[in-house]
Amino acid sequence: MKFLAIVGSILAEFFMTRVSALKLQVEAGIVERSVDGLTPAEQLELAREQAQRLMRDARACLYKLMPQLERAGVFICNYVALNAEQQEYAREYFERVAFPVLTPLAYDPARPFPHISNMSLNLAVIIRDERKRERFARVKVPNTLPRLVPVPPPPDAPAKSQCFVWLDQLIKQHLDALFPGMEIVEAHPFRVTRDAEYVIQELEADDLLETIERGVRQRRFGEVVRLTVSPDMPDKIRVILVDNLKLEPEDIYILEPPLGMSDLFGVYSLIDRPDLKYPTFVPHYPRLLANTDDTFVAVRQRDILLHHPYDSFTPVVEFLQEAARDARVLAIKATLYRVGKNAPVVQALLDAVRNDKQVTVLVELKARFDEESNIEWAKQLEAEGVHVVYGLLGLKTHSKIALVVRDDGDEIRRYLHLSTGNYNAVTAQLYTDIGLLTCDEDMGADASDLFNYLTGYSAKTDYRKFLVAPINLRTRLEELVQREIEHAQRGDKAHIIMKMNSLVDQEMIRLFYKASQAGVKLDLIVRGMCCLRPGLAGVSDNIRVLSIVGRFLEHSRIYYFRN
Structure with a gap:
């Protein structure tokens, strides 16, 4: 169930970013073919087809899961299947909890069509007044309440069973309380996904923070790119939604309920059954750090490589707390x-800044869907006296690095933490990432040069050990691949293993094809999008691509070159 929630969440983001971009290209009349030989219109058509199939497959999977949950004592019921006791319990919940939160919004000549917020679940309601006139109204299913409402389990259910009913179905059954004196003709759920991308005119922006804040506000009013509805919604209601949301017929996706699969995250949390979930995971605390209360002493002894979440993230937090x-x-x-x-x-x-340390922080405001959180942290850091910068013009700062400068008595020494993962104590328990604690002199010097580049002005193009994008990372990777090609061409063993989030770079893909044709063995571990096609005769025979799907989200980037 948790995995289905992840699928729903990723699909929503796919529509908010990728599908919205394709729609803009089509609207702009762009007909140039991409590297795969497709026009934006052709890509959009294929994306819609595949997304529809994936959404239907996810629901089919959920329906297969329901009987298994029931055998384990977890019942997720439709309202019509509830017995009298359960319905009474649900009615009391509606009156006590849901009803005060709900706001019905009418649509008629005097009142405009209400704004439908992004990712919101709604009920399209047709009511009939005393003059037999039919009217349209919208009721938003509040996302501040749990999507599943607990009710008493069935009488014949196993001991310690849990039973739930969908909140939108509960609201639908009690619409008469929201429209007193009116006849409820019908009501149908629908969900809206909006374009979440916004254009940042950085060159014209006097204040990047203010520009990002404005962009985040605009996101709420982005163009609708997906409307999901249930199969029983009649055409007359669909027409109202299409006309007012300015949709094309192709933007409508007809799906069996429940709409909004990402809400299953909340369902997973509600079900109090540890025996049906992953066992409690306790990360390892590195022995070298466990034997001392001074991280700096431990790091001076040797570099410490951390593999999260198998290794605890606590040492990273403690490193900065000790520094403070x-x-x-x-x-x-x-x-x-x-x-x-x-x-x-x-x-x-x-x-640290309260303890009179000099603290400089680069906060990347363009971290998609985390902009608001980052803006608040940036303001709070600035208010406390931290030197805050917002990154480089036209670039997104994606590196994760912390530099601590310390007077060790004999010398001024630089201590570093480098990581593939974010400085997020929550996701560090869920994502696999690599982190390194070191006081290596060359890396420390590189870190100082890198921060000077990020916070000031620098034309530096050479680093001792760092590979920095967009300065020298691509060039060095290409050199390393080329070196494996040369070994293979001489008849020597050549092997590349690369673990990454996505592989979409056209130049690198072509280079991998070239390496495969030269006889280099390539093992690519790609979590997400992969635009390389393995196993093509004469092109990619020597390339194997796999994706690890398990308890933790694969987030580490590790590149291995045999030679």
Whole structure:
């Protein structure tokens, strides 16, 4: 069920970003073919077909799951299947909890069509007044309430069973309370997905923070790119929605309920059955750090590689907390991308500046869907006296790095944390990532140069050990691939293993094809999108692509070159 929620969430983001971009290209009249030989219109048509299939498959999977849940004592019921006792319990919940939150919005010549917010679940209601006139109204299913409402289990259910009914069905059954004196003709659920992309005119922006804030506000009013409805919604209601939401018929997706599969995250949390969930996972705490209360002493002994979430994220937080308290620490510099709402890393940085450390933080405001959280942290950090910068013009700062400058008595030493993962204590328990604690001199010097590049002006193009995009990362990766090609051409063993989130870069894909044709063995571990096609005769025979799907989200990037 949790995986189905993830599928629903990712599909929603796909529509908000990818499908919306294709629609804009079609509307702009762009007909140039992409590298795969398709026009934007052709890509959009295929994307819609595949998305429709995926959404239907997800529901088929959920329906197969329901009987298994019932055998385990978890009942997710339709309202019509409830017995009298359950209906009475549900009615009391409606009157006590749901009814005060609901706001029916009418649509008639005197009142305009209401704004339908992004990702909202709604009921399209047709009422009939005393003059037999039919009217349209919209009732938003509040996302501040759980999607599933608990009711007593059936009499014959196993001990400790749990039973739930869908909130939207409960509201639908009690619409007469919202429209007293009116006849409820029919009501049907629908859900809206809006374009979440916004254009940032950075070159013209006097204040990037203000520009991003404005863009986030505009997102709420983005063009509708997907409307999901149930099969029993009649054409007359669909026409009202299409006309007022300015949709094309192709933007409507007819799906069996429940609409909004991402809401299953809440269902997973509601079900109090540890035996049906992953067992409690306790991460390992590195022995070298466990034997000392001074992280700096441990890091001076040797580099410490952390593999989250198998290794605890706590040492990273403690590294910054110790730096904030340590009288010998002179300065702390960090990049923040997605830190979340309750962020102990940010709290450590705030403590540091309160303890008179020099603290510089780059907050990336363009972290999609985390902009509001990052804006709030940036304001709070600035208010406390932290030097806050917002990244480079035209680039998104995606690196995760923390630099602590400390007076060790014999010398000024730089301590570093480098990571593929965000400084987010919550996702660090859910994502696989690699982190490195080190005081390597070359890396420390590189980190200082990198922060000077990020916060000031720098034309530096050479680093000692760092590969920095967009300066030298691509060039060096291409050199490493080319070196494997040369070994293969000489008849020597050549092997590349690369673990990444996505593979969509055309130039690198062509280079991988070239390597395969030269006899290099390539194992690519790609979590998400992969535009490379493995196993094509004469092109990619030596390339294997796989994706790891398990308890944790694969987020680490690791590149291996045999030679």
